[in-house]
Amino acid sequence: RKEVEQDPGPFNVPEGATVAFNCTYSNSASQSFFWYRQDCRKEPKLLMSVYSSGNEDGRFTAQLNRASQYISLLIRDSKLSDSATYLCVVNSQNKFYFGSGTKLNVKP
Amino acid sequence: DADVTQTPRNRITKTGKRIMLECSQTKGHDRMYWYRQDPGLGLRLIYYSFDVKDINKGEISDGYSVSRQAQAKFSLSLESAIPNQTALYFCATSDPRQGDEQFFGPGTRLTVL
Numbered sequence: 001r002k003e004v005e006q007d008p009g010p011f012n013v014p015e016g017a018t019v020a021f022n023c024t025y026s027n028s029a030s031q032s033f034f035w036y037r038q039d040c041r042k043e044p045k046l047l048m049s050v051y052s053s054g055n056e057d058g059r060f061t062a063q064l065n066r067a068s069q070y071i072s073l074l075i076r077d078s079k080l081s082d083s084a085t086y087l088c089v090v091n092s093q094n095k096f097y098f099g100s101g102t103k104l105n106v107k108p
Numbered sequence: 109d110a111d112v113t114q115t116p117r118n119r120i121t122k123t124g125k126r127i128m129l130e131c132s133q134t135k136g137h138d139r140m141y142w143y144r145q146d147p148g149l150g151l152r153l154i155y156y157s158f159d160v161k162d163i164n165k166g167e168i169s170d171g172y173s174v175s176r177q178a179q180a181k182f183s184l185s186l187e188s189a190i191p192n193q194t195a196l197y198f199c200a201t202s203d204p205r206q207g208d209e210q211f212f213g214p215g216t217r218l219t220v221l
Contacts, residue, residue: 008148032208043198043212044151087150091208094158095166096141100150 001026004090006099014107017078021102023088024070032091033064035073037084038101044087047073078106111135114199114213122221127186129216131199139202140182141210142166142174144195151198157182189220 006023013019025033033050048055050062050071061074071090075082083106088099112133121127131140138159143151143166153166155174163174171193173185186193199213 004150034209036210041196041215043214044210045212046209049207049209089210095153095156096210097153098143098151100148 002099003027003092003097004088004099006088006102008100008102010103010105012105012107013078015078015080017106018074018076019078019104020075021073021086021088021104022070023072023099023102024068025088025090025092025097026069027090027092028066028069030090030092033062033071034089034091035060035062035071036087036089036098038087039084044098047086075104078104080106080108082106110214112199112201112211112213114197114216116216117214118217120219120221121189123188123190125189125220127189127218129184129197129199129218131182131184131213133180133199133201133211133213135201135203135211136179137201137203137211138179139204140176141200141202142172142182142184143198143200144168144193145198145215146195154184154197186218186220189218191220194218194220 035047036044037047038044054063085101141156142154157176197216200210
């Protein structure tokens with residue numbers, strides 16, 4: 001079983017739509033959680049950390065559910081520039097485990 | 109200037125050749141990592157180092173070795189390259205005192221023929 005699992009998509013949405021991604025992780029002792037964004041053939045960059053209480057950064061909201069071992073990312077009012085692959089990342093015992101990514105295409 | 113740099117950016121080599129990928133950082137972070145990325149598999153950890161005297165194997169270390177020459181430098185070697193090591197390789201750094209965000213280099217695209 002993979003440490004971190006994500007739906008690969010693609011999610012094809014119109015501009016202005018709200019879209020949500022989920023990610024599940026297998027190690028209940030995982031310590032910290034992140035969403036990264038990766039543009040085609042570029043390096044991943046941190047989008048946001050995910051806290052137990054949930055957190056919001058502009059149009060982006062991240063949630064953590066430790067009981068069910070999943071994290072989510074909600075993007076409101078999608079922009080064309082949001083088109084990218086979103087990687088779920090989990091830190092377990094000082095090692096980072098990456099999901100395979102969810103591809104988002106925002107269409108005009 | 110970029111905080112994390114990798115050289116070379118692209119490399120094509122033949123089976124059996126020895127290859128070294130270099131990573132340098134100016135962020136002052138103690139922790140450094142090497143990952144490979146394959147289509148549909150996400151990033152997988154090859155090796156990581158928490159300081160100059162610390163080297164640890166990741167998920168997929170077979171066929172690879174590393175050297176931490178200084179705090180700022182962490183190199184990855186393929187002693188005898190094989191075609192299934194064709195991938196995109198990323199170096200990253202982090203500092204747990206700063207939220208543990210990972211900062212990635214631009215990547216090295218390696219093709220083994």
